[in-house]
Amino acid sequence: MATFVLVPGGWHGGWYYSDLVDRLRGAGHRALAITLSGVGERAHLGGSAVNLDTHIEDVLAVLESERVTDAVLVGHSYAGMVITGVADHADPGMVRRLVYSDAYVPQDGDSCWELTTEAFRQLFLEGARGDGISVQPPSGLDARATAQPLASFLQRITLGGGGLDRIATRDYVYLSGWTGTPFADVYEKLSADPGWRTHVLECGHNVVRDAPGEFEEILLRGE
Numbered sequence: 001m002a003t004f005v006l007v008p009g010g011w012h013g014g015w016y017y018s019d020l021v022d023r024l025r026g027a028g029h030r031a032l033a034i035t036l037s038g039v040g041e042r043a044h045l046g047g048s049a050v051n052l053d054t055h056i057e058d059v060l061a062v063l064e065s066e067r068v069t070d071a072v073l074v075g076h077s078y079a080g081m082v083i084t085g086v087a088d089h090a091d092p093g094m095v096r097r098l099v100y101s102d103a104y105v106p107q108d109g110d111s112c113w114e115l116t117t118e119a120f121r122q123l124f125l126e127g128a129r130g131d132g133i134s135v136q137p138p139s140g141l142d143a144r145a146t147a148q149p150l151a152s153f154l155q156r157i158t159l160g161g162g163g164l165d166r167i168a169t170r171d172y173v174y175l176s177g178w179t180g181t182p183f184a185d186v187y188e189k190l191s192a193d194p195g196w197r198t199h200v201l202e203c204g205h206n207v208v209r210d211a212p213g214e215f216e217e218i219l220l221r222g223e
Contacts, residue, residue, distance in 0.1 A: 003030040005032050005059065005062065005073050006032065006034065006074045009075075010039075012076075013035040013036075013146070014035040015041075016033070016076075019212065024220075029220075034059055036082070038148070039147075047133065048133045048151065051152050053085075056082055059082060070095075070096045071096065074099040075101070083098055087166060097170070098164065099218070101173040101175065102183050106159075107163070108163065109156050123135075127147075173215065174198065174199065174200050175201050177202045177204050201215065
């Protein structure tokens with residue numbers, strides 16, 4: 001039995017993974033969907049102090065309180081920043097596999113702001129015009145999407161515990177079926193790296209809506 005810890009991308013709460021959680025549990029695994037501070041049902045915990053470090057601590061706290069060991073950490077989009085930090089900071093043995101779905105894969109000192117495209121930087125700025133603290137969700141997202149703390153996109157990650165080299169099994173799932181993706185170069189780079197297993201799904205960025213079965217198959221492969 002594997003323990004899947006699922007971290008959603010920007011503007012999304014743990015609800016994003018509800019159907020996938022049910023399917024993983026139906027397959028005999030443990031599955032925990034995380035809602036990060038300041039987002040979703042935890043939107044009331046937002047504010048200027050909520051940043052990337054906060055979100056990394058959110059996930060580490062769940063691993064600790066749920067006594068998770070040998071976790072499969074899954075991060076979508078922005079959450080690639082989060083699970084990278086968690087893998088670096090977690091106690092040895094807490095995390096054994098990382099799965100990035102159309103996600104940023106930072107190195108020490110990188111921020112989501114720096115890794116993304118100019119179009120997304122403009123989206124962040126425009127979305128934060130209201131209060132300068134939180135980025136309103138772009139049009140077209142699920143009605144449950146909430147504002148994202150701006151600092152989480154801006155803060156540079158600090159890695160000092162060995163980074164991704166600590167985790168032997170790393171998967172990258174590239175979702176190739178949408179225009180304007182900032183992840184094509186990430187996929188090209190990682191597909192040439194023997195330390196990664198790469199996959200391509202010809203679907204939009206919303207993988208749990210557009211390719212739920214194929215994504216579940218990748219998660220379950222080898223478990």
